[in-house]
Amino acid sequence: xxxxxxxxxxxxxxxxxxxKAVNGVSFEVDKGExxxxxxxxxxGKSVTSxxxxxxxxxxxxxxxxxxxxxxENLLKKSTKEMQAVRGDKISMIFQEPMxxxxxxxxxxxxxxxxxxxxxxxxxxxxxxxxxxxxxxxGIPAPEQRVNDYPHQMSGGxxxxxxxxxxLACDPELLIADEPTTALDVTIQAQILxxxxxxxxKLGMAVLLITHDLGVVAETADKVVVMYCGRVVEQATVxxxxxxxxHPYTQGLxxxxxxxxxxxxRLYMIKGIVPDPIHxxxxxxxxxxxxxxxxKCREHMPKLSVTEDGxxxxxxxxxxxxxxx
Amino acid sequence: xxxxxxKRLLQLIPVLFGVSLIVFFLMRVCAPDPAPIVLxxxxxxxxxxxxREANGxxxxxxTQYVDFIKGAVTGDLGTSYYTKAPVTKEIASRFPATVExxxxxxxxxxxxxxxxxxxxxxxxNSIFDNGGMLLSLVGVSVPIFWLGIMLIILFxxxxxxxxxxxxxxPSLRPDTVTGFMIIDSIIQGDTVALKDAVVHMVLxxxxxxxxxxxxxxxxxxxxxxxxxxxxxxxxARAKGISEGKVTRKHALRNAMLPVTTVIGLQLGSLxxxxxxxxxxxxxxxxxxxxxxxxxxxxxxxxxxxxxxxxVIFVLMNLIVDVIYAFLxxxxxFEKKEV
Numbered sequence: 001x002x003x004x005x006x007x008x009x010x011x012x013x014x015x016x017x018x019x020k021a022v023n024g025v026s027f028e029v030d031k032g033e034x035x036x037x038x039x040x041x042x043x044g045k046s047v048t049s050x051x052x053x054x055x056x057x058x059x060x061x062x063x064x065x066x067x068x069x070x071x072e073n074l075l076k077k078s079t080k081e082m083q084a085v086r087g088d089k090i091s092m093i094f095q096e097p098m099x100x101x102x103x104x105x106x107x108x109x110x111x112x113x114x115x116x117x118x119x120x121x122x123x124x125x126x127x128x129x130x131x132x133x134x135x136x137x138g139i140p141a142p143e144q145r146v147n148d149y150p151h152q153m154s155g156g157x158x159x160x161x162x163x164x165x166x167l168a169c170d171p172e173l174l175i176a177d178e179p180t181t182a183l184d185v186t187i188q189a190q191i192l193x194x195x196x197x198x199x200x201k202l203g204m205a206v207l208l209i210t211h212d213l214g215v216v217a218e219t220a221d222k223v224v225v226m227y228c229g230r231v232v233e234q235a236t237v238x239x240x241x242x243x244x245x246h247p248y249t250q251g252l253x254x255x256x257x258x259x260x261x262x263x264x265r266l267y268m269i270k271g272i273v274p275d276p277i278h279x280x281x282x283x284x285x286x287x288x289x290x291x292x293x294x295k296c297r298e299h300m301p302k303l304s305v306t307e308d309g310x311x312x313x314x315x316x317x318x319x320x321x322x323x324x
Numbered sequence: 325x326x327x328x329x330x331k332r333l334l335q336l337i338p339v340l341f342g343v344s345l346i347v348f349f350l351m352r353v354c355a356p357d358p359a360p361i362v363l364x365x366x367x368x369x370x371x372x373x374x375x376r377e378a379n380g381x382x383x384x385x386x387t388q389y390v391d392f393i394k395g396a397v398t399g400d401l402g403t404s405y406y407t408k409a410p411v412t413k414e415i416a417s418r419f420p421a422t423v424e425x426x427x428x429x430x431x432x433x434x435x436x437x438x439x440x441x442x443x444x445x446x447x448x449n450s451i452f453d454n455g456g457m458l459l460s461l462v463g464v465s466v467p468i469f470w471l472g473i474m475l476i477i478l479f480x481x482x483x484x485x486x487x488x489x490x491x492x493x494p495s496l497r498p499d500t501v502t503g504f505m506i507i508d509s510i511i512q513g514d515t516v517a518l519k520d521a522v523v524h525m526v527l528x529x530x531x532x533x534x535x536x537x538x539x540x541x542x543x544x545x546x547x548x549x550x551x552x553x554x555x556x557x558x559x560a561r562a563k564g565i566s567e568g569k570v571t572r573k574h575a576l577r578n579a580m581l582p583v584t585t586v587i588g589l590q591l592g593s594l595x596x597x598x599x600x601x602x603x604x605x606x607x608x609x610x611x612x613x614x615x616x617x618x619x620x621x622x623x624x625x626x627x628x629x630x631x632x633x634x635v636i637f638v639l640m641n642l643i644v645d646v647i648y649a650f651l652x653x654x655x656x657f658e659k660k661e662v
Contacts, residue, residue, distance in 0.1 A: 055561055079567075087564035094562075099555040103654055104577050114563045149653045165563070 001068075002205050003029040003052070003173055008065035010044075010051045017277045021047040023229035024065070026303075029173065034199060034206040036220035036237075038213065038252070042273050044229040045209045049175045052207070053092055054082040069173070088118040091166035095178035097159035101150035107134075108146040111165045118169045133164035137194060156187035163194065170202060177209040192219050213256060217241055225249050228274065228284035231303055234311040245312045247289045283314075291316060325649065332642045336635065343634040344396065344627065348389050351623050358621035362405045379405065392627065401631070402624030404617075411628040415610065419632075420503030421491055422602070422609035426594035428529045433536035434587050440537075441544020441583075445552060446571055456541060463538025472531045472604035479527060489606035492521045528605040532598050536590040543586045547579040554578070581652055588644035595640070596633040 010022040022044040029035045037045045051062050054074060067074040069090065074082065086092075091114075094100045101110060111130040115121055121129065127146070134142035137160040150158055159179060166174055176195060180188035196219050199206055208220055216223055216237060223240045225233040225248065233246040244250045254267035271288040280286055286296040295315060302320035303313040312318070359372040359381070367375075376382050380391060395402060401411035440460065444453040480488035487493075491505050496517045498508040506525070509517035551557065552575050560574040561567075602612035610629060617625040649655045 053562060055558065083564045083566060085564065086562055092562045094555060094559065096555050100559045102556040102560065102574050102578070104652060106653075113565065117563060117565050151654045162559070165559075 001028050002031045002033075002070065003207070004066070004068040005048070005052065006066040006068070008048065008051055008067065009063040010047050010056055010060060011063045012060040014059065014277075019276045020063075020229050020279075021060070021276065022051060025226070025229070025231050026065075027224045027231065027234065029205045029207055031172070032199065032203050032205055033222065034196075034208055034220045036208045036210060036216040036223045037226060038210060038216055038223060039226035040211055040273060042228075042276065043226040045211075045226050046177055047229075048226070049092065049177050049207060049209050052175060053086060053090060055086075055092075084118070087114050087166075087171075088169045089171055090173045090175065091169070091171040092175040092177065093159070093162045093166050093179050095181050097155050097162055097182060100162055101158055103150055105149075106146075107148050107150065107153075107161050111146075111161070111168055114165055114168050129168060130164070133168050134161070136167070136198070137161070137164045138190075139164070155183055156190065159183060159187075159191055160194070163191075163198070167198060167202065167204075171204055173205045173207060174199075175207045175209070178211070179208075180215060181210075181212070188215075195219065213252060225252070228276065228279060230284065230313065231311070232285065232313045234303075236310075239308065239310055245306070245310065245317055246285075246314050247291050247316070248285050251288075251290075325646070329642065329646070332638075332645070336638050339638055340631060340634055341393075344393065344631055345389070347627050347630040348392060349385070351621075351626055352385055352388075355618070355621045355623070355626075358405055358623065361620055396631070401628040404625050405622050406620065411624045414613075414625055415628055415632060417503075418608060418610045418613050421505075421607060422598070422611060423595060424504045424506065425525070425528055425532060425598065425601075425607060425609060426591060428525055429532035429594055429598075430536060430587065430591045432529055433533040433540055433590065436533075437537040437540025438544050438583065440541040442548055442571065442576065444541070444545045445548035448549065453545075457545070460538035460541040463534045463541075466534070468531060468535065468598075468600045469604050471534065472527070472601060475527050475531060476604070486527050487524050488527070491524050491608060492517065493524075496520050528601055528607055531604070532594065532601045536587075536594065539590060540583060540586055544579065544583050547582050548575055551575045551579040577651065581648065584647055584651065585644050588640050588647070592637045592640035595636045 004026075005028070006026050008022050008025045009020065012019045012021055025044070025048055027035065027037075037048060039045045047056070047060070050056050052067055052069075052074070054077070056062055062075055065075070069085070074085065077085070101107070108127060108130050111133060112123065112126040115126040115129050116123070119126075131142045131146050134146055139145050139157060139160055145153070145157075150161070153161065163179075174195070179195065180191050183191060192215060195206060195208075198204075206219075208215070210216060220237050222236050223234065224231055225240075225246065227248050233240070233244070233249050235245075240249065241253070244253050248269070251267065251269040255269065257263075257266060269288055270290075274280055274284060274287065280297065282295070282297040282299050283289070283292075283301055286292045289296065293315060299315075300322040301313050301315045302318070302322045302324075303311050304318035304320045305311050306317060313322075358379075359375050360367060363372055363375055373382075380388055383391070392402065399412065403410050404414050407414065437460075440456040444456040447453055476488045479486045496514075498505070498512045498514050498517045501508050501511055505521040506518060509515075509521055552571075557570060557574055560570045565573075596611070598607075598609070599611040599615055601607065602609045603615065606612075610632075614626065614629045617629070
């Protein structure tokens with residue numbers, strides 16, 4: 001197993017109290033696999049990925065759990081040791097390509113910086129590698145574009161540069177935090193296709209953070225659905241799309257328009273995400289659930305394993321209660 | 325870039341015209357009649373009238389102004405009522421003292437201001453941050469003349485470490501080449517004079533720099549805090565580079581943009597003469613001199629100095645804009661073909 005996240009807890013201390021942004025999340029990513037983490041804003045998916053990178057900063061902290069990468073607990077590593085992992089073994093691309101590159105440095109300097117930090121290459125070799133990487137991510141005339149400043153490139157181009165930068169040191173795991181959200185649809189498809197192709201070519205695993213189920217269906221092998229800092233369902237892409245078990249997942253899938261159905265209005269999950277400081281006593285989704293039962297308001301269901309190896313946190317599937 | 329600079333320099337003309345207009349008429353409206361001040365209290369009515377006539381003060385104000393502009397265009401700003409020396413010469417003999425003091429003060433202010441600002445932002449809400457911000461609050465609020473006097477009492481009066489006034493011991497004064505005491509003594513290889521000039525510089529420079537340092541520190545801090553929250557800082561951290569390098573290489577360069585403006589404008593105002601500091605330390609610079617000339621209604625000198633200050637300000641702004649273009653590749657003054 002390449003990455004094993006076990007009972008991860010990440011919290012933020014704010015004036016009003018403590019927000020448990022990630023509350024006992026566990027999942028695994030195998031070598032060469034694409035795992036998608038899905039959820040709406042505030043579900044804790046981005047915080048999960050930043051926790052893996054060791055990039056949670058004040059007032060946040062990882063409060064518990066383990067993050068095993070090739071069997072080593074990343075949470076036990078020193079700042080220096082984590083710096084050696086970041087950008088080399090695990091790298092990350094972000095949602096906003098427009099602002100994720102430093103505006104005052106040329107593209108080549110930013111890509112070369114990663115290479116020079118983690119390898120023994122000299123500047124000339126690093127520049128050559130940077131040009132190769134731009135070529136790999138499909139930037140035309142890389143010898144010239146490498147001298148550009150970020151503002152001379154479009155959003156799609158900048159995201160390609162980010163990917164080139166992230167892959168420059170052949171990472172074993174790429175964390176892509178909503179890599180296509182800020183891009184228009186045709187560019188989205190190109191970027192996803194690129195990530196998928198490079199995954200096959202370079203054999204790396206991808207942790208894909210997204211709120212877009214279309215993206216999941218297209219690229220991922222396995223899916224983790226998060227809600228209010230917890231995993232509510234985990235399955236293969238096929239299982240999830242053919243038979244979602246958790247009412248939240250069902251709601252998400254129902255709210256996507258389908259070609260073969262003739263419906264006047266789309267389904268909508270009622271209500272809004274609860275205040276993270278005052279989560280309801282029982283299941284966090286209870287207030288918004290169409291199938292809510294009495295005990296859902298009293299107890300938090302446990303993430304239980306079904307016969308076909310999926311995991312679901314719902315009393316409709318299993319009676320197990322969290323913490324019992 | 326060259327075209328842009330020329331364009332900006334041309335804009336100087338209307339600015340100077342406006343400034344000269346305001347200062348010329350203000351002096352004539354507000355300042356007392358110079359004749360009795362120049363000739364002394366025992367001057368007769370006739371001698372004063374004669375003096376006014378000789379200095380063109382009996383002409384209509386508009387004619388006086390036109391004459392002044394005609395002279396100014398050819399570089400003749402008139403002569404001082406008192407010394408009879410050309411205004412340009414009077415200014416030129418005092419300006420180096422002000423420039424020397426201003427440059428040393430702004431260097432001190434920039435170095436310490438940026439260091440305090442960066443440390444405060446990186447260690448936000450720590451004791452360094454609170455201490456640094458307290459110091460800059462003191463810096464912006466302490467009256468400069470009071471600070472100057474306190475420093476004189478402490479370092480000159482009680483400790484006897486530093487001299488309290490002047491640029492250099494008159495007996496050590498090096499021959500004037502550039503007018504900058506420190507440079508002149510270096511050129512002449514006179515280490516004793518150099519040491520004395522530096523020692524004389526310490527208190528005025530520290531006093532003068534405190535306010536600018538405080539402004540620069542606060543600007544650096546807020547600009548750094550904003551920059552440290554940017555997405556590209558997160559990207560830099562995700563690359564695995566050290567936190568020190570993230571701060572120095574990625575954050576500081578971006579945060580320096582607004583700080584450059586502040587440093588430039590501060591230098592501009594310091595070059596215009598630090599009136600209070602120069603008065604407290606009897607520094608023979610242009611600020612001190614101007615105040616005396618305003619008191620004595622020495623119209624030509626005041627007009628000359630104000631024009632000089634306007635030129636300095638416009639030029640400082642231009643220099644800041646040019647530096648901006650070097651710091652930030654997104655700024656281009658001319659349309660480049662893409």
